[in-house]
Amino acid sequence: MTEQSTPEIELSAAQSAEFWTGKRKQRFWRAIQAILILIAAFIMLIPIIWIFLAAFKSHVEVYQLRLFFTPTFENFGTVFEDPYDLGSKLFNSTIVAFVTVIIAIPIATMAAYSFSRFTLKFETTILVVILATQFVPAVVIILPFFIMFRDLGLLDTRIGLIMVNLAIVMPFAIWMIKGFIDGIPMDTEEAAMVDGSSRLQVIKNIVLPMAAPGLVTASIFCFILAWNEFLFALFLTNREATTLPIGLALFRGEEGDLWNLLSAAGIIIMLPMFVLALAIRKYFVQGMTMGAVR
Amino acid sequence: MAEIRLNNLTKRWGDFVGVDDQSLHIQDEEFLVLLGPSGCGKTTTMRMIAGLEDPTAGEIWIGDRMVNDDLPKDRDVAMVFQNYGLYPHMTIFDNIAYPLKVRGTPKADIKPRVEKAAEQVELTEFLHRKPKALSGGQRQRVALARAIVRTPKVFLMDEPLSNLDAKLRVTMRAELKHLSRQLQITTVYVTHDQIEAMTLADRVAVMRHGVIQQLGTPDNIYNDPANMFVAGFIGSPAMNLINGSVQSGMFVTTGGTRLVGIGGQDRAKAVLGVRADDMEVHGAGQGDIDVSIYAFENTGESTLLTVQWGKQRVIARGDRHLRKEQGETVGIKLNPDHLYLFDPDNGDRIRLGDK
Numbered sequence: 231m232t233e234q235s236t237p238e239i240e241l242s243a244a245q246s247a248e249f250w251t252g253k254r255k256q257r258f259w260r261a262i263q264a265i266l267i268l269i270a271a272f273i274m275l276i277p278i279i280w281i282f283l284a285a286f287k288s289h290v291e292v293y294q295l296r297l298f299f300t301p302t303f304e305n306f307g308t309v310f311e312d313p314y315d316l317g318s319k320l321f322n323s324t325i326v327a328f329v330t331v332i333i334a335i336p337i338a339t340m341a342a343y344s345f346s347r348f349t350l351k352f353e354t355t356i357l358v359v360i361l362a363t364q365f366v367p368a369v370v371i372i373l374p375f376f377i378m379f380r381d382l383g384l385l386d387t388r389i390g391l392i393m394v395n396l397a398i399v400m401p402f403a404i405w406m407i408k409g410f411i412d413g414i415p416m417d418t419e420e421a422a423m424v425d426g427s428s429r430l431q432v433i434k435n436i437v438l439p440m441a442a443p444g445l446v447t448a449s450i451f452c453f454i455l456a457w458n459e460f461l462f463a464l465f466l467t468n469r470e471a472t473t474l475p476i477g478l479a480l481f482r483g484e485e486g487d488l489w490n491l492l493s494a495a496g497i498i499i500m501l502p503m504f505v506l507a508l509a510i511r512k513y514f515v516q517g518m519t520m521g522a523v524r
Numbered sequence: 525m526a527e528i529r530l531n532n533l534t535k536r537w538g539d540f541v542g543v544d545d546q547s548l549h550i551q552d553e554e555f556l557v558l559l560g561p562s563g564c565g566k567t568t569t570m571r572m573i574a575g576l577e578d579p580t581a582g583e584i585w586i587g588d589r590m591v592n593d594d595l596p597k598d599r600d601v602a603m604v605f606q607n608y609g610l611y612p613h614m615t616i617f618d619n620i621a622y623p624l625k626v627r628g629t630p631k632a633d634i635k636p637r638v639e640k641a642a643e644q645v646e647l648t649e650f651l652h653r654k655p656k657a658l659s660g661g662q663r664q665r666v667a668l669a670r671a672i673v674r675t676p677k678v679f680l681m682d683e684p685l686s687n688l689d690a691k692l693r694v695t696m697r698a699e700l701k702h703l704s705r706q707l708q709i710t711t712v713y714v715t716h717d718q719i720e721a722m723t724l725a726d727r728v729a730v731m732r733h734g735v736i737q738q739l740g741t742p743d744n745i746y747n748d749p750a751n752m753f754v755a756g757f758i759g760s761p762a763m764n765l766i767n768g769s770v771q772s773g774m775f776v777t778t779g780g781t782r783l784v785g786i787g788g789q790d791r792a793k794a795v796l797g798v799r800a801d802d803m804e805v806h807g808a809g810q811g812d813i814d815v816s817i818y819a820f821e822n823t824g825e826s827t828l829l830t831v832q833w834g835k836q837r838v839i840a841r842g843d844r845h846l847r848k849e850q851g852e853t854v855g856i857k858l859n860p861d862h863l864y865l866f867d868p869d870n871g872d873r874i875r876l877g878d879k
Contacts, residue, residue: 415607415609417605417606417607417608417609418609418610418611418612420574420576420596420603420605420609421603421605421609421610421611421667421670422609422611422622422626423575423576423595423596423597424574424575424576424596424597424599424601424602424603424680425597425602425622425623425626425670426597426623426626426627427597427626428595428597431626435611435622435626436611439613440611440612440613442613
């Protein structure tokens with residue numbers, strides 16, 4: 231290969247004379263773009279910034295919009311103490327979200343693989359119905375759920391919540407993972423089959439590793455859904471199995487909204503999200519784009 | 525090492541017929557090329573041999589076993605895919621080793637065999653890399669190495685060179701030919717490229733609309749096409765097909781020009797086939813017919829003259845030193861030993877007696 235030098239782009243006299251043309255103009259608009267993005271990001275972050283500040287303020291300071299104050303960690307202690315007892319709710323949330331993901335992802339993967347690779351009877355119909363379950367407003371089905379769970383003795387249990395969360399999470403997981411498996415070239419799987427693998431070996435050795443970014447993405451997505459789920463937890467739990475989002479409601483007392491405690495609890499809810507997002511950022515982006523563009 | 529027998533093989537999807545009741549006997553150690561335009565059923569035929577597609581009817585025999593109900597993994601074939609079908613999450617070593625690993629080859633055996641296969645395709649220095657880090661030609665070699673690392677009964681190759689650039693394709697073609705002579709394993713090779721078919725094959729099966737049009741050696745297919753389709757498909761440039769009729773032993777073009785003596789009985793309609801190489805270019809008035817040049821192309825190793833022949837255009841090949849201008853008149857002389865006559869209605873060849 232011979233090296234080729236790029237010919238220099240010569241500007242015509244008219245072009246170089248005029249300042250606001252070509253590359254300069256492009257650069258100017260890029261700068262404007264960046265500034266606008268920063269402003270938009272700031273506006274979106276204001277509530278979160280406010281919560282962060284409030285969490286470290288005392289009850290009195292909360293209503294003062296001061297940026298500089300002596301931070302206190304007292305709130306984080308108080309929320310775990312007796313009337314609020316966030317610890318048990320944190321425990322419940324963790325169990326419910328993790329078990330939901332652990333059950334949902336393998337099942338969703340199997341379903342997604344079947345939808346992606348086999349011709350099933352009424353395939354499109356089934357897929358649409360799966361998605362359609364999500365079109366039903368939760369409020370509509372909460373009463374039947376309540377009565378059913380009462381009769382089965384599942385009210386206020388973590389198992390009950392996990393079942394509800396599975397119902398919420400599965401359709402999304404199936405559709406998401408199906409997208410990723412669709413993106414794996416059929417050639418690769420067929421090569422593995424001709425090379426001597428059974429269908430299960432193909433899934434284990436080829437499909438799962440290749441779909442890994444997608445599985446991670448789907449897992450996080452499901453975890454977030456289950457972790458933040460509020461409505462069902464509100465109606466179906468009472469004392470024993472309450473989760474963090476329900477715990478937040480405890481901070482509305484007779485003395486009004488306890489914003490400092492609310493904020494501290496809010497941060498505790500958000501923290502796992504941040505940690506997760508940071509840890510798997512690479513996969514997440516890869517997963518998002520892979521699913522999108524095949 | 526095995527022969528392949530296809531008995532009345534048919535593949536249908538609803539009303540669409542992919543492969544139409546075809547039988548084919550591929551000899552042991554033979555290199556058979558399935559050639560045809562896209563959608564002719566050649567890839568479907570191969571995929572049925574591999575077990576990736578179930579035949580609608582008919583039998584597939586590999587060696588002395590009917591494999592219709594065998595899974596791909598139990599057929600003991602190795603396949604090279606058009607898009608290579610490499611495993612992107614594994615290193616080249618693991619890619620090549622996969623067929624051995626998954627068939628439970630002892631660990632100690634795997635390493636030397638992978639290294640030998642890699643050496644045969646000149647990949648030794650890339651074994652630790654991932655497919656992503658290789659060029660198209662190198663990926664193609666990985667796919668080849670993965671096929672030859674075992675000694676399967678049959679090699680199946682599905683347009684393995686079509687994703688490579690023109691230059692690399694020529695190199696890889698030669699490497700493939702070398703390798704196949706060395707390994708002597710029954711090979712079925714699918715392509716739409718007639719040059720690949722001509723150069724690689726022991727025998728070529730030309731397919732169209734799910735039907736094998738002609739089965740024969742490359743020589744046979746090139747010099748003795750069974751019908752108009754095969755004649756037009758093989759050769760570059762394609763064989764010229766000239767409409768006309770046969771009158772008292774002479775071929776007369778639709779324009780009324782008495783062209784060349786071919787003998788045989790009179791026919792109201794006939795198509796004369798003649799290859800570009802069998803048309804000699806002379807000065808005006810010195811050939812069988814004078815024609816004007818529509819386009820003159822110099823390809824380096826020869827020249828191509830597209831000439832206006834009544835309403836049709838015909839391509840003749842000239843000497844590489846020949847220089848002509850567009851619009852010039854030249855005389856064309858047809859080589860009477862290599863003329864073909866076809867029936868325009870069904871495309872069948874009309875044999876010209878003992879000529």
